[in-house]
Amino acid sequence: MDGFFLSEHTSALFEDMRKITFLSDLTLEQKILLLSQVYANQLITLLQVRGNNRIGYFTGKIPSITKEHIMVRTSKDHINIQLSDIPSIEPVEEMFHESA
Numbered sequence: 001m002d003g004f005f006l007s008e009h010t011s012a013l014f015e016d017m018r019k020i021t022f023l024s025d026l027t028l029e030q031k032i033l034l035l036s037q038v039y040a041n042q043l044i045t046l047l048q049v050r051g052n053n054r055i056g057y058f059t060g061k062i063p064s065i066t067k068e069h070i071m072v073r074t075s076k077d078h079i080n081i082q083l084s085d086i087p088s089i090e091p092v093e094e095m096f097h098e099s100a
Helices: 001-020 029-043
Strands: 045-051 056-063 069-073 078-083 088-091
Touching: 029 056, 029 088, 056 078
Parallel strands: none
Antiparallel strands: 045 056, 045 088, 056 069, 069 078
């Protein structure tokens, strides 16, 4: 029964995240809170990242978070990203396939 509750809680969290528009008007504290929830629940996330006059996208899980940066584990690599470079955070429904 506990596994069912956890599954339902994670599903509800995912649905709540989908209802929120995660754009650049988020404060640093709001980004940390949202990313901490993604980290704690090991949810797959799509991050839009700005840098060097370019915009990139990374999809993966967050194995590490600080007040200044996160590490994203994609299917191919680990990427260190400054929180100030993240204008958009979106949950992803698809299954994440890690390479062994």
